[in-house]
Amino acid sequence: MKNVKTRPRGRPRALDKDEALETALQLFWRHxxxxxxxxxxxxxxxxxxxxxxxxxxxKERLYQEALDRYGASYGSFAARAxxxxxxxxxxxxxxxxxxVAVYSEGPEPRxxxxxxxxxxxxxxxxxxxxxxxxxxxxxxxxxxxRFDRAVREGELxxxxxxxxxxxxxxxxxxxxxxxxxxxxxxxxxxxxxxxALCAWPKTSRDGTTRPASHRPRSK
Amino acid sequence: MKNVKTRPRGRPRALDKDEALETALQLFWRHxxxxxxxxxxxxxxxxxxxxxxxxxxxKERLYQEALDRYGASYGSFAARAxxxxxxxxxxxxxxxxxxVAVYSEGPEPRxxxxxxxxxxxxxxxxxxxxxxxxxxxxxxxxxxxRFDRAVREGELxxxxxxxxxxxxxxxxxxxxxxxxxxxxxxxxxxxxxxxALCAWPKTSRDGTTRPASHRPRSK
DNA sequence: CTAATTAACTAGCGAACGCTATTAAATTAC
DNA sequence: GTAATTTAATAGCGTTCGCTAGTTAATTAG
Numbered sequence: 001m002k003n004v005k006t007r008p009r010g011r012p013r014a015l016d017k018d019e020a021l022e023t024a025l026q027l028f029w030r031h032x033x034x035x036x037x038x039x040x041x042x043x044x045x046x047x048x049x050x051x052x053x054x055x056x057x058x059k060e061r062l063y064q065e066a067l068d069r070y071g072a073s074y075g076s077f078a079a080r081a082x083x084x085x086x087x088x089x090x091x092x093x094x095x096x097x098x099x100v101a102v103y104s105e106g107p108e109p110r111x112x113x114x115x116x117x118x119x120x121x122x123x124x125x126x127x128x129x130x131x132x133x134x135x136x137x138x139x140x141x142x143x144x145x146r147f148d149r150a151v152r153e154g155e156l157x158x159x160x161x162x163x164x165x166x167x168x169x170x171x172x173x174x175x176x177x178x179x180x181x182x183x184x185x186x187x188x189x190x191x192x193x194x195x196a197l198c199a200w201p202k203t204s205r206d207g208t209t210r211p212a213s214h215r216p217r218s219k
Numbered sequence: 220m221k222n223v224k225t226r227p228r229g230r231p232r233a234l235d236k237d238e239a240l241e242t243a244l245q246l247f248w249r250h251x252x253x254x255x256x257x258x259x260x261x262x263x264x265x266x267x268x269x270x271x272x273x274x275x276x277x278k279e280r281l282y283q284e285a286l287d288r289y290g291a292s293y294g295s296f297a298a299r300a301x302x303x304x305x306x307x308x309x310x311x312x313x314x315x316x317x318x319v320a321v322y323s324e325g326p327e328p329r330x331x332x333x334x335x336x337x338x339x340x341x342x343x344x345x346x347x348x349x350x351x352x353x354x355x356x357x358x359x360x361x362x363x364x365r366f367d368r369a370v371r372e373g374e375l376x377x378x379x380x381x382x383x384x385x386x387x388x389x390x391x392x393x394x395x396x397x398x399x400x401x402x403x404x405x406x407x408x409x410x411x412x413x414x415a416l417c418a419w420p421k422t423s424r425d426g427t428t429r430p431a432s433h434r435p436r437s438k
Numbered sequence: 439c440t441a442a443t444t445a446a447c448t449a450g451c452g453a454a455c456g457c458t459a460t461t462a463a464a465t466t467a468c
Numbered sequence: 469g470t471a472a473t474t475t476a477a478t479a480g481c482g483t484t485c486g487c488t489a490g491t492t493a494a495t496t497a498g
Contacts, residue, residue: 007495007496008443008444008495008496009442009443009444009495009496009497010442010443010444010445010494010495010496011443011444011445011446011493011494011495012444012445012494012495013444013445013446014445014446015445015446029339030339031339031340031341031342032253032338032339032340032341034251034253034254034340034341035253035339035340035341035342035344036341037341037484037485037486038485038486038487039484039485039486047446047447048446048447048448049447049486049487049488050445050446050447050448050487050488051445051446051447053486053487053488054444054445054446055445058486058487059486059487109339111338111339115338115397116338116339117339119251119330119334119335119338119397119400120248120249120250120251120254120328120330120335120336120400121250121251121253121254122250122251122253122254122255122256123250123254125254133400133401133402136397136398136401137401161410163407164407164410164411164414165414167398167403167407167410167411168391168410168411168414168415170394170398171390171391171393171394171395171397171398171411171415172387172390172391172394172415173394174390174393174394174397174398175389175390175391175392175393175394176390178334178338178355178390178393179355179386179389179390179393181338181339181352182352182355182356183352184386188382188383188386191380191383191386191387192383192386192387192390195383195384195387195418196387196390196391196415196418197418198417198418198420199414199415199416199417199418201417226465226466227465227466227473227474228465228466228467228472228473228474229464229465229466229472229473229474229475230463230464230465230473230474230475230476231464231465231474231475232474232475232476233475233476234475234476256454256455256456257455257456257457258454258455258456266476266477267476267477267478268456268457268458268477269457269458269475269476269477269478270475270476270477272456272457272458273474273475273476277456277457278456278457
């Protein structure tokens with residue numbers, strides 16, 4: 001039986017990858033992709049650039065790993081809510097509630113790493129912005145799928161535009177992220193979330209969405 | 220009577236300030252503050268750096284002038300809607316409708332210059348980010364004032380949390396801006412806006428907001 | 439011990455950053 | 469015309485950017 005604790009051959013790593021990644025996550029969350037420099041990252045990690053580059057490859061790859069880590073930790077509340085809550089409405093209500101908590105906890109960073117990371121950015125970082133947009137779209141798609149299930153299960157009317165409804169709640173969450181970043185208090189964000197939930201469609205007994213519900217109002 | 224067309228003493232300006240400012244606005248709108256370089260700005264304006272600096276002072280002042288111009292042109296729809304529409308609901312509906320139009324018109328830039336400009340940015344540009352946050356807060360305050368008037372006029376119940384309601388619609392508009400930037404089609408954005416309007420409070424005849432309307436739902 | 443291996447740091451690359459001292463050009467005043 | 473005035477372009481300042489070649493340090497294999 002091989003000893004699982006056998007160490008590799010050369011000089012042992014001084015940089016704890018997991019710890020360094022958390023440091024990078026925090027800095028990128030606060031200052032975005034363009035606003036965080038390699039010098040700031042290495043200083044916060046307590047290493048010099050070569051260590052960072054042998055461990056992560058490039059600034060862009062480090063950012064993507066930090067985004068993955070964010071999605072698996074701070075940003076995982078949405079996926080959990082969608083999977084665990086018995087109804088779509090309860091899932092969305094929990095997403096809004098927990099988004100407020102995560103986005104407004106502590107002094108900094110505030111807001112959502114995916115929303116505030118690199119929306120408008122330089123042409124040389126187009127790939128980074130596109131990757132972020134892809135992650136945002138994926139988050140919306142996950143909500144839509146839960147809503148589709150809700151339609152199949154009768155919670156939502158068969159005429160529900162689940163894509164629009166999912167994108168709507170995602171937009172609210174994105175707006176919450178921006179305003180959390182701007183310093184709006186948690187209680188105010190919660191009040192906004194409660195208002196947002198009032199747009200939840202009212203379904204009739206025959207399974208159709210109530211006529212005037214999600215249609216344009218008359219001028 | 221003095222000739223108003225008398226030219227000043229020295230060499231005439233080759234750089235049309237108004238035109239150059241519109242060019243800067245477009246670039247900053249597309250790529251944000253950090254993502255737009257002086258080199259790109261001067262190249263697009265067709266001048267060299269000294270001309271830009273004698274005309275605008277610094278990159279930061281140029282950005283602020285571009286934001287002012289945005290607020291007076293592309294971003295002026297909200298103030299106009301608030302001032303011109305007879306009811307607060309009609310004003311908000313028009314803001315959502317026109318936001319979609321402005322944010323998704325043409326290929327680029329898409330989204331809102333104030334929302335996507337410099338949310339998370341480097342510590343050295345903290346002032347720029349704070350100025351943007353201030354402008355976003357001002358936009359919310361303007362909506363809130365219109366809602367306060369609606370309360371005085373009886374359109375909204377006296378118990379309405381106008382601040383939260385204004386922040387909610389602002390959040391929706393900010394979310395629309397992000398998703399417009401991500402390439403979501405105008406029709407989809409419109410559908411989201413229509414859903415958002417369903418959160419508009421139902422007011423009873425006695426002037427109080429309907430009880431269960433904007434309160435947390437039971438778990 | 440020596441050799442091999444791996445990762446750290448020193449030092450600095452070329453490029454881009456925001457910005458400007460200096461000089462040349464274009465105009466009016468006299 | 470010459471002088472004064474104003475703006476433009478040339479050229480490049482010092483700094484920071486992301487990143488890396490070359491060297492030193494720390495460990496295991498034999």
